Amino acid sequence: MWLVLQNVMALEFHSRKKGFFGSSRARLQVLFLLSWLGLVVVIVRLYDVQVIKYHRYLALAQDNVEKVVPIPPLRGEITDRNGVVLVHNGPDFAVFETPYEVKDPRRELAWLSEDLGIPEKILRNSLNRLEGVLPPHVPVPLKTDLSMAQVGRVNMDLYRLPGFFIQVMPKRIYPPDGLGSHLLGYVGSFTPADLKGSFYRHLPPGTGIGKSGIEKEYDSVLQGVPGSIRHLVDSHGRMIKSLKNDPPKEGRSLRLTIDVRLQMTAERFLGDRRGAVVALDPENGEVLALVSHPSYDSGELSQAMKSDRWNQLIHAPEHPLTNRAIQGLYPPGSVFKIVTTMAGLMEHKLDPDKPFSCGGTFRVGSVVFHDWKRGGHGELHLHRAIEQSCDIYFYTLGMKLGPEPIAHYARLFGLGSRTGIDLPAELSGTVPDRAWKKKFLHAPWYPGETPPMAIGQGFLTVTPIEMARLMGAVAMNGHMAVPHLVMNDKSMGYVRPKSQQAPDIPIPEENFAIVKKGLRDVVAAPHGTGHPVNLAFFEIAGKTGTAQVVSNRGKMKNVKRPKADSWFVGFGPFDNPKIVVAVLIENGGDGGDVAGPVAREVFRMYYITHLTQGKTGSRGIAS
Amino acid sequence: MVGSQLYFYITKLHPVLIIVLCSILAVDLVTLYSVAPYLALKQGMWQVIGLFVSWGVLLVPYPLLLKNARWVYGFVLALLAVVFLVGHVSHGARRWIGVGSFQVQPSEFMILALVLFLTWLVCPRKKYDPLTMKVFIGGLIATAIPALLIAKQPDLGTAFELMIIFSVMIFLKGIPSKIVTITLLGAVAFFPVGWQLFWNHLHEFQKDRIRAFIDPSSDPSGLGYHTIQSIVAVGSGGWLGQGLSGATQVRYRFLPGAHTDFVFAVFTEEWGFIGALFFLGLISYLIWFGFQTALECRDLQGFYLASGVTGFLLFSFLINALMVLGILPVVGVPMPLMSYGGSAMIVSLASLALLMNVRLYSKK
Numbered sequence: 001m002w003l004v005l006q007n008v009m010a011l012e013f014h015s016r017k018k019g020f021f022g023s024s025r026a027r028l029q030v031l032f033l034l035s036w037l038g039l040v041v042v043i044v045r046l047y048d049v050q051v052i053k054y055h056r057y058l059a060l061a062q063d064n065v066e067k068v069v070p071i072p073p074l075r076g077e078i079t080d081r082n083g084v085v086l087v088h089n090g091p092d093f094a095v096f097e098t099p100y101e102v103k104d105p106r107r108e109l110a111w112l113s114e115d116l117g118i119p120e121k122i123l124r125n126s127l128n129r130l131e132g133v134l135p136p137h138v139p140v141p142l143k144t145d146l147s148m149a150q151v152g153r154v155n156m157d158l159y160r161l162p163g164f165f166i167q168v169m170p171k172r173i174y175p176p177d178g179l180g181s182h183l184l185g186y187v188g189s190f191t192p193a194d195l196k197g198s199f200y201r202h203l204p205p206g207t208g209i210g211k212s213g214i215e216k217e218y219d220s221v222l223q224g225v226p227g228s229i230r231h232l233v234d235s236h237g238r239m240i241k242s243l244k245n246d247p248p249k250e251g252r253s254l255r256l257t258i259d260v261r262l263q264m265t266a267e268r269f270l271g272d273r274r275g276a277v278v279a280l281d282p283e284n285g286e287v288l289a290l291v292s293h294p295s296y297d298s299g300e301l302s303q304a305m306k307s308d309r310w311n312q313l314i315h316a317p318e319h320p321l322t323n324r325a326i327q328g329l330y331p332p333g334s335v336f337k338i339v340t341t342m343a344g345l346m347e348h349k350l351d352p353d354k355p356f357s358c359g360g361t362f363r364v365g366s367v368v369f370h371d372w373k374r375g376g377h378g379e380l381h382l383h384r385a386i387e388q389s390c391d392i393y394f395y396t397l398g399m400k401l402g403p404e405p406i407a408h409y410a411r412l413f414g415l416g417s418r419t420g421i422d423l424p425a426e427l428s429g430t431v432p433d434r435a436w437k438k439k440f441l442h443a444p445w446y447p448g449e450t451p452p453m454a455i456g457q458g459f460l461t462v463t464p465i466e467m468a469r470l471m472g473a474v475a476m477n478g479h480m481a482v483p484h485l486v487m488n489d490k491s492m493g494y495v496r497p498k499s500q501q502a503p504d505i506p507i508p509e510e511n512f513a514i515v516k517k518g519l520r521d522v523v524a525a526p527h528g529t530g531h532p533v534n535l536a537f538f539e540i541a542g543k544t545g546t547a548q549v550v551s552n553r554g555k556m557k558n559v560k561r562p563k564a565d566s567w568f569v570g571f572g573p574f575d576n577p578k579i580v581v582a583v584l585i586e587n588g589g590d591g592g593d594v595a596g597p598v599a600r601e602v603f604r605m606y607y608i609t610h611l612t613q614g615k616t617g618s619r620g621i622a623s
Numbered sequence: 624m625v626g627s628q629l630y631f632y633i634t635k636l637h638p639v640l641i642i643v644l645c646s647i648l649a650v651d652l653v654t655l656y657s658v659a660p661y662l663a664l665k666q667g668m669w670q671v672i673g674l675f676v677s678w679g680v681l682l683v684p685y686p687l688l689l690k691n692a693r694w695v696y697g698f699v700l701a702l703l704a705v706v707f708l709v710g711h712v713s714h715g716a717r718r719w720i721g722v723g724s725f726q727v728q729p730s731e732f733m734i735l736a737l738v739l740f741l742t743w744l745v746c747p748r749k750k751y752d753p754l755t756m757k758v759f760i761g762g763l764i765a766t767a768i769p770a771l772l773i774a775k776q777p778d779l780g781t782a783f784e785l786m787i788i789f790s791v792m793i794f795l796k797g798i799p800s801k802i803v804t805i806t807l808l809g810a811v812a813f814f815p816v817g818w819q820l821f822w823n824h825l826h827e828f829q830k831d832r833i834r835a836f837i838d839p840s841s842d843p844s845g846l847g848y849h850t851i852q853s854i855v856a857v858g859s860g861g862w863l864g865q866g867l868s869g870a871t872q873v874r875y876r877f878l879p880g881a882h883t884d885f886v887f888a889v890f891t892e893e894w895g896f897i898g899a900l901f902f903l904g905l906i907s908y909l910i911w912f913g914f915q916t917a918l919e920c921r922d923l924q925g926f927y928l929a930s931g932v933t934g935f936l937l938f939s940f941l942i943n944a945l946m947v948l949g950i951l952p953v954v955g956v957p958m959p960l961m962s963y964g965g966s967a968m969i970v971s972l973a974s975l976a977l978l979m980n981v982r983l984y985s986k987k
Contacts, residue, residue, distance in 0.1 A: 022751040024795045025918065028930055031791070031937075032914045038941040039907060043900070045948045049858045050896040057858025064855070065871045103848055234875035 066243070067098070067233045069139065070204030073224030074170050076251035078184060078214060080260040081286075081487060087184055087215075087298075092171030093151045094144040094206060095164060102163030112161060115153040116143060141189065141206035144169065145303050169206055172215075174298035180263055182292040182323040183256075183423070183485065185213020186301040204228075208302060213323075214254065214485060216424050224251030255487040257286035265605040266291045266583075269598040275566075275585035276324035276464040278483075279602055282472030282571060282580045285481030287421065289602065290465075292324040326419075326426040329461040330584055333545030333591065334389045334529075335567050336410070336456025338474060338515055340397055341386065343409040345511045349400045352382040352514050362395040367448045369395055372546065386518030389529045389544065391455050398454025403445060406453060407433035412505050413470045414480060415462055421483045429466055432459035457548055468582035471542070471569045474519070475577035477512045478505035519543055520574050530568060532596040538607045542570020542581075542599070544591030563587040568595035572603055579606045643908045644975065647960050650902060654890045655963055657867045657874075658882045662963055669965040676969050677976035684984040685977065689743045689924055696740035696765070702729035703772045710776075718776050730773045730781045731966035735973060737785055738931035740765055741792045746927050754796045756805075762789060774824070780884075780955030784939060791934030792927065852878050853885050854949045856892040864895030882963040884955055887947045909975070910937050916978045925985040932974045935959075 049057065078087040095112070102108055113120040123142055146154070146166070154166055172187050187208030203209070204226050210216035227248030232240040266277035266289045279289040296313060313321060322328065344350030360376030362369040371377065371391045377384070385393035398406065410416065416431035430436070432453065434445040452458035462470075465483060473480040519541035522530040529544040545567030566588030571580045581599045588594035648670050656663035688695070702720060706729055711719040719726040744762050745754070766789040774782040810817075856872035859865060870892040872878045881889050891899045913933030920926045936959055943958040945951040957964060959971040 022753070023797045024751070024923075024926065024930075027795050027797065028914065028917055028926075031794070031930075031934070032918075035910055035914070035937050035941070038937075038945075039903065041950070042941070042944045042948065043903065045945075045950060046857070046891065046896060046899050049854055049948060050860050050891065050899070051862060053858055054861045057855050058861065060855045061859035061872050061877075064852075064877045065875050232875075234877075240875070 063100075065232055065234075067101075067231045069165075069167065069229045069231065071227045071229065071248045072169055072204050072207040073226050073248035074250040075172065075187070075208065075224065076222040076253040078222075078254045078256060080256050080258045080263075081288075082259065083255070084260045086175055086180060086256070086258075086260065088173050089170040090173045092144055092169045093146040093148075093166060094141045094169050095146060095154055095166050096139040096206070097142050098139045098163045098165075100163070108161050108164065111157060112142070112154065112164060115157050116146070116150050118143065138205060139165070139167075141169070144206065145171070170208075172208060172299065172302045174302070178295040178297050179260075179267060180258065180290075181213075181295045181298045182325070183213055183258065183263075183290045184298055185215035185217075186211055186296075186298040187215050188302060211301070212321075212425075213298075213423060214256070217422050218254055218486065221254065222251040225249035256485050257281075257288065257487055258290070258485065259288045259609065261609050262289040262602055262605055263291065265289075266598065266602050267293070269601040270583075270585070273585050273588060274318060274324070275583065275588065275595075276328055277584075277598060277602065278325050278464050278468040278580075278582045279606070280468050280472060280481075280483050280580050282475045282481060282577050283479070285469075285472075285483045286487070287483050287485050288579060288606070290325050290485070292322070292328070294318045294320040296320050323423070323425075324584070324586075325464045326421060326423055328463055328584070328586075329427060329429055330463075330565050330567075330586075331458070331460055331547040331549075332415075332429075332456040332462045332467060333547030333565065333567050334391075334455055335467060335470075335543045335545035335569050335591075336460065336462075337386065337389065337394050337454075338470070338519070338543055339410045339413055339415070340394050340401070340406055340454045341382065341515055341518075342413075342507060342511060343401055343405045344397045345514065346409065346507060347401060347405050350382065350397055355379055355381050356385065356393055356396070358385075358390050358392040360392065362392050362451060364399065364448045364451060369451050382514070383518050383521065386515070386543070387521040387525050387528045389522075394454045395451040398450050399447070401450075401454070403433045403450055403453055406450075407431045407436075410460075412507075413473055415460075415466055415470065419465050419469050419483050421465060422485050426465075427463060429462035430459060456545060464582045464584045467567070467569045467584075468580050471571055471582065472577075472580045473505055474512060474515060475541075475571035475580060477509050478507050480505060516541055516574070519570070523570065529592045530570065530596055532592050533568060533570060533600040533603070535600060535604060535607070538572055538603055538611070539574035540570050540572040540600075540603055541574050542568055544568050544596065546589070546591040549587065563589045566591045566593075566595035568592065568599045570599055570603075572606075573611070578610065579603070637912070639908070640912055640975075640979075643905050644960075647902075647905050647909075650890065650905075651886075651961050653867075654886055654893070654961070655882055657870070657893060658886075658889060662882050665965075666963055666968065669968040670972070672965070673969040673972035677972045677979075680973050680976035681980055681983065683980075685925060685928055685980045686984065688739060688980075689928070692736075692739035692743035696736045699729055699733050699736040700769055700772075703733060703769055706730075707772050707775065716776050716778065718778060726965075727969075728964070728966040730769075730776065730778055731964075731970045733769045733773065734781070734784060734788065734935055734970055735932075735977070737766060737769065737788055738792075738928065738935065738974075738977075741789065742924060742927045742931055745792055745796050746924050751923060753799055754793065754802065756802060759793065759798075759802050762793065777825075778955065779825075780957065783942075783954055784935065784956060787938045788931055788935055791938075792931055795927065795930050849879050849885070849953050850949045853888045853947050856885075856888040857948060860892040860895040860899075862896050864891070864893050864898050867893055884943065884953070884957055884962060885947055886961045886963065887944055887958055890961075891947075906940055910940070913937070913978055916982055920981055920985045922981075922985040925981040929978055929981045932977050936971075936974060 074089055077085055077089070079085050095116070109120055109123055113123055116123070126142055151166055154161070154164070158164065174181070174184060188211045189206055190203065190209050207226065210219035210222065215222065225248060227246045229242060229246070230244040231242055234240060262279050266279065270277055270291055270293050273293065275293055277289060277291040278287065280287045341350065345352070357379050358371060358376040360371045360374060369391070372389070376392060377388055377390045380388070380390060380393070384390070410431045416429055418426045418428045437443055437445050437459070449458055453460055469480060469483060520539070522528040522544065523533045523540045523542055525531065530542050533540055533542060547565045547567065549562045549565055564587070566585040567583065568591055569580070569582040571577045581602045583595040583599045585595050585598070652663045652667055655666050706717060706720050710717040711721070711726055718728050718730060720729060721727050741762055744758060744765065766785050770782040770785045773785070852872060856870070856878045859872060865871070868874070870889070872892055873881050873889045878885055878888060890902060910933065913929060913936055917926050917929035917933060920929055939956055939959045942951060942954065942956045946953055946956065957967050959967065
């Protein structure tokens with residue numbers, strides 16, 4: 001007590017003697033006041049951070065420790081009509097990055113590039129692609145399809161790669177040798193543009209989405225619903241415990257109408273030639289085979305590929321990515337004579353039994369048209385004209401009709417409009433007439449343009465699937481089915497909604513009978529243009545086409561004067577049509593000799609697989 | 624002898640100070656225990672050693688200490704030079720010297736040596752006289768040499784603390800306008816060269832820290848990571864804190880340097896705003912005690928010594944707290960009495976002992 005008093009006295013005593021301390025004492029008091037100010041700053045900031053912004057920082061702290069790893073769903077499988085698996089899933093190891101959790105992006109990326117043996121630039125590029133599109137806490141796949149050695153090296157290095165992890169993802173496995181690649185399509189990781197559609201918003205990055213073919217058309221069916229695992233993690237991303245497991249929902253399987261045996265046969269006999277084959281059931285429109293060549297490897301396209309390989313594919317002169325069966329536009333050639341005949345019969349401009357003399361030339365004004373056969377066919381009537389594909393006969397008929405009736409019946413048979421097959425980006429051909437030419441070419445119709453149109457040349461273009469549908473309508477006496485690729489079968493999961501059925505073509509049956517009789521002899525008669533298709537045990541009818549190529553399509557530099565496109569479109573059996581086959585071979589030459597054998601082999605395989613079961617042994621099949 | 628000493632302490636020392644000090648030391652141990660139990664054990668050992676050193680400091684009257692300040696300063700400077708040449712390297716820094724597992728950081732001891740030396744330099748006689756250019760330059764050199772050696776270790780924080788001590792001492796002495804003018808002119812003239820020298824001699828992580836401070840959110844996972852994680856830790860504490868087991872930032876190691884520079888963030892995450900206020904109360908008492916000691920001292924040398932020590936404690940606490948709260952850049956100034964580290968703990972306790980020393984031995 002005494003001491004305290006003494007101190008107080010001393011303080012007063014000193015404060016009077018200012019000179020002894022100079023201004024130091026006053027300066028210390030300034031410092032003392034400043035220290036209170038510092039304390040106030042600390043407390044205000046603490047209040048700001050801890051009380052006012054508490055919820056925000058609490059959420060950030062929870063974000064730190066809780067990691068949600070999305071699990072992509074397993075895509076549905078795709079089988080053919082008999083349950084043969086065409087597309088299924090296999091395991092794929094991928095390294096993912098969660099941008100928010102990476103502490104030192106530069107060094108970590110360098111380490112990762114060393115582990116993977118991939119240049120840093122490539123890794124960075126694949127990162128930049130989705131940057132700014134996704135929030136930084138969403139994991140992004142950096143590299144898929146890792147080898148076991150790469151997985152091992154990255155796993156050993158994960159301790160210094162916070163924000164990176166390895167995950168097994170499903171990988172699409174496609175049939176070998178590009179079987180059905182155009183039809184099946186491929187999958188790929190989604191792009192920023194895809195994210196705009198609400199459907200893909202909830203998908204974890206790295207999930208494959210359909211990019212073409214069935215994979216694209218039925219993506220919402222095959223996709224499934226992604227799941228997730230919620231982990232508690234430490235700062236190195238090490239899992240401490242699992243909090244919640246929400247398994248993904250597998251996508252539904254699709255059963256196609258394709259018969260893989262027909263598909264393989266068609267691909268095999270088409271070989272290396274550019275072209276397309278379509279086989280379908282004329283009664284219900286089920287597509288049994290759909291081939292386009294050259295093709296690609298769906299598996300290769302479904303993985304991250306180098307840009308130069310992609311460029312090579314899209315710039316290749318053969319256009320391997322084009323599905324010729326539904327996107328290729330070709331003049332139909334003589335196959336179109338079916339339409340001209342129908343128009344003639346319906347417009348009563350044609351008497352099937354009236355003899356006609358073919359001299360090998362036909363003159364319109366100053367233009368002279370030649371028959372494909374030098375010297376002409378001599379005397380014949382409609383039946384023989386179809387059988388031997390006499391051009392002069394149909395030039396004459398066409399001139400009698402004019403372009404409008406021909407175009408009208410062509411459209412009735414579905415030409416010039418999409419078939420509505422369940423594949424993306426189908427194109428339709430062109431059916432020209434006076435109005436069309438005025439609208440698109442701003443020119444009048446010249447009389448000399450009618451004869452070529454009557455034999456399927458000129459401005460007329462079709463796709464192979466259109467021709468298959470046309471032949472189906474002929475085979476079924478006017479019943480035209482919409483081609484489709486997915487089975488209407490409840491037991492296999494997905495049921496395709498019924499597409500609008502085109503009304504039957506209003507042409508009397510006897511007219512069909514006349515044409516079909518001619519088509520039968522195209523194949524059956526020894527002089528028929530389609531005789532190479534003839535099978536002893538299977539009644540096939542059809543029409544060949546050898547269409548002059550007018551466009552400089554393909555830009556094939558090694559071909560000076562391009563050969564004609566070869567067509568064969570036919571159906572069988574004659575009395576009870578079960579299958580229509582349309583074959584197109586680009587620049588193949590003679591329709592019957594080139595396209596015909598391919599169609600024949602598809603018919604033969606159909607006969608073996610569908611018409612002989614339980615009836616005949618394989619002995620009766622050799623021809 | 625010992626008995627009379629004991630009586631001396633009990634009657635003369637502030638019992639409140641003893642309670643406050645013990646509370647802070649306990650808080651320190653609990654906080655470090657929550658980071659890692661073995662840290663608390665080792666820190667407890669250093670606390671005991673520090674208390675013994677403090678006892679020793681109390682036994683020597685401060686005038687005697689100041690008389691030998693040159694030799695103390697010279698000895699520590701020599702140790703720094705030895706560290707510079709052959710020091711023990713740990714975590715990429717050459718800071719330690721010692722035998723086996725007993726390693727000390729001479730840079731920390733330089734703080735007290737410099738306070739003593741500057742007191743002796745600024746106030747050689749026991750009477751106030753204005754600051755001369757010679758003394759100013761001498762003090763500057765005496766600060767700059769160890770500061771440069773320490774900055775090269777690299778330990779920017781401690782070097783920074785030395786400069787603060789020099790500034791406080793000179794500020795208190797009162798700077799004649801002539802020196803202010805010359806210093807300002809010199810600083811302006813040499814700034815471009817000086818800044819270049821300074822910046823070029825910084826290590827990349829030090830540059831990164833300064834860059835990160837300018838905009839910490841520009842790269843949340845990169846440079847500003849320390850600052851952001853620290854603020855997240857503090858902020859998630861809320862009013863009452865997350866408790867020892869619920870503090871996820873610390874527990875799952877998101878907070879870097881949780882036991883050293885960011886121990887205050889750990890404490891606030893665990894104990895919340897209320898706990899932080901309690902802790903700040905304890906610290907404020909210590910600072911107030913330091914100021915009181917200086918202001919009550921009738922002896923000029925004691926005044927400067929107490930002021931220097933208080934300045935060191937005040938600025939270390941403030942800078943560390945503001946760094947943890949993201950107001951100042953991450954310069955690496957540890958929090959006295961709290962951050963893990965043997966040398967720092969000994970120096971913190973010894974500086975408090977120096978304050979006591981001034982109270983005990985100043986002329987009445």
